Amino acid sequence: MAPISDNWPDVEASLEIMEPDFADRIISMVDQLQPHHPRIEAFASSFHPQRLPCRLLANHYTWGQSFLVFELLFSDNTSWIIRFGMRPMDAYFNTAAQLERKILNEVAALHLVRQRTTIPVPTIIAYHAHPSPSNPLGPNFPAFMLMTAITGMTIEDCGVAIHDMDSQSGVVFDTDPLGGDESKRPILQRYLRDIADIHVQLSRITFDRIGSFVIDDQGKVTVGPGADFGLGPFDSAKEFGRRGRGRA
Template sequence: MQNISSLKPSFDEIKKTEGEDECRAWLTKIYGAEDELAEFVATRLGTGRAPKYVDFLTGSLNISFRFKFSDGGPDTIIRFPSPGPTATFIRDEKVANEVQAMEYLRQNTTIPLPRVYSWGLTAESPQQFGPFIIMDYVEGTLLSTVLQQPTERDQQDLVLNPSIDNSQLDTIYRQIADYLLQLSRLTFTHIGAISRDGDTWSVTKGPLTHNMNELAATVAGYPTSLLPTSTFDQAGDYFESISDEHLAHLFTQRNLAGDREIAQARFIARHGFTRLIDQYLIDDDGPFIPFCDDLQPSNMLVDPETFQIKAVIDFEFTNAMPAQFTYDPPWWLLLSGPEAWLDRDSMEEFRDLYEPRMEQFLQALESVEGTSGGQTLHEPPLSTRMRDSWRSGRFWFNYAARKGFAVDAIYWAALHEGGDGIELLSDEAREQMEPQIERKMQQLREYEEDHAALFFDETSFRF
C-alpha cells in the first residue's frame, strides 16, 4: 500500500485544458457585453432605465456582474455559471434546481438568503450566455476571509486562524448551528432535487450533486450517460448508485492511476467503500433532508465588526439527501476539508486540529437546541447524532460518498482496518482486479501519448 499522499486527486489535464479554453472564449465574449447585460437586467426587472455596471465577481463555478440603480435602490447582480467548471449540459438544470432550493429555504427557514428577482435558462439569456439568476447584491465580507490564518505566498489551502478569539467563533458557530438545526427538521420522502408544483414542495427528479458536476465537467471525462436521472426512495439504493459512480470513475478516467500500485489501491478502496454500505447505513427509508455540501464559510457574507452573518450564498447542488449527511459534524471547521491534510499524509494532524473545533461547534449547537422554543426536538438531538457520526466513523464514510476524487485517500486513512485489503474483496472483485489494473495501465499509456501530442503541438504553435 502506498502512502496516502500518493492518492491525491488526479485530474484529466486534457479535458481540463479543453474546459479552460471553452471558459476563456466565453469570458472574452461576456466581458464585452456589460451594457447589454444592464439593459437585460432592466428589462427583466421592469425598471425602465438601465442600471450602471459596477464590477464583476468571480467564484469557482460562477461569475456575477454587479449593477447600481440611479434611484438609490439596492445593487443587483446577474450571475451565470461558467462553462468549463460547470458541465455545459448541467448548467440549466443547476440554476433551475438552485432557484427552487433557495425559494424553499426562504419559505421554511430563517437562513438569510439574497432575494431572487428573476431567473432563466440559456435560451432566455442575452447571446445565450447561459442560465442566469438576478438577485440582490449583499454587502459583506466572506466569512472565510474573517476566519482564515494569513496565508503564505505559496499557500493554496485556507486554514483556520489558530489565534482566533473563541467568543467570536462561538458567535459564528451559534448562527450556523441554528441554520443546520432548522434544515434537519425539513423532510422529504425521496432523494433528489427539490421542486414545487403549485403550493406543494416535493422531490420529483434525480439529484444533481457537486461530485456529479466535477465528474461530468472537465476534470474526469466521465460518461454523462452513467449519471442517475431518477429519484431514490431508499438511502441504500442511493449509496449503491454512488458506489457504481466511484467504480465507473475509476474505470473511465484514463490517468486516474499513475502506476500499478496506485491502480490496485484505488480498486481496493472503491470496492471497500461498497462493502461498508451496510455497516454505515442508517434511516434507509428516510426521512430525507435538504443538504447543501457547499454550506460553508466561503459562501457566507458577514459583518466583520459584529460577526453577524448577512447572507448565505450559492445553494447550487442542494438536494434532499440521506439524513445521515445532515447528522455529520461540519467538514469545514478548519475551513479546508480533510483532503488538504490527506494530500500531505497528515491524518493525525487533521484529527488533532479538528476535534477541539468540533467540540466547540457541538457545544454551540447544544446551546441552540436548548433555546429552540416549542419546536419538536430530534430524539436523539442533532448534536448527539453528530457526535455519534464522528465516534463511529460514519463521518468518513459519508464524506467519501460525496468526494469522488478523494474517496481512495479517505478509505485508506480512515475506513480501512488492517491488511492489504485484497482479502476483503469478493471472489468476483478479486478475479477482476488484475485485468482492471492492466486496463488502467493501457489507458495511462494512451493518455500520456495523447497528452504529449497535444501539449507538444500547443508549444510548437506558441513558439
C-alpha cells in the same frame, strides 16, 4: 458603498495559474458577453422596483466550475449578481442538461430556505435554466440566474481568528482566537450560536426521496434526479447507495 466585487479574487492573477483550456473557457465567455452588456443591464433594470439604471462591472468578475459571475451595480449603490452557465468542460461535465438541473436545484433550495427558515439568503429575481429561443436575454444567450446580493462581515473581520479552531469539534488548538481580548467573546459566542441555529433550521427541511430539488412555475418544490448525473430520485438510502453510485 464599495462594489461587492472589490473583494473578489484578482482576475488576472487567478487566470494566470489556471490550465490554459480552463482559462480559455472563461475568457471566451467574457468576450462572448461583452457586446451584450447594455441588454443585460436593461434586463436587470426592468426588475428593479424603481426601474433604476445599473451597470455591469465588466473588469472584475469571478467564476466557479459551472458559472461566470458578474456584479450589477445600481445607481442607488445596491448590487445584484448575475451568473451565466459556462460551456461544457467535456462530454460529461457541465452539459446543458446538467447545468439546467443545477440551476433548478439552486433556485428551489433558496426558495425552500426562504420559505421555511429565518436564514438570510439571496432572492432569485429571474432565471432561465437552459439555452433556448425563449431565453429573455436572447436566443443565443447561455442559461443564467439573476439574484440579489447579500453583504456582511466574516468572523475574522471582527477580530476573531476562527481559522485556529478545529472545524469538526470547535476545539481551540495552539492560539487564542480572541487574541487575549475578552471583549470579543460575545462575538464568538454569537457566531457559534448562529451557526448551530442554521444547522438546526436546515435539518428540519426534509423530503421522503433522495435527489435534487426541482421547482415548477407555481413555486412548488419536489425532489427530482440528482443534479450531477441525473440519477434518481431514490426512495431509500439503500437504493441510493446501490444505484446512485453506479452499481448494478
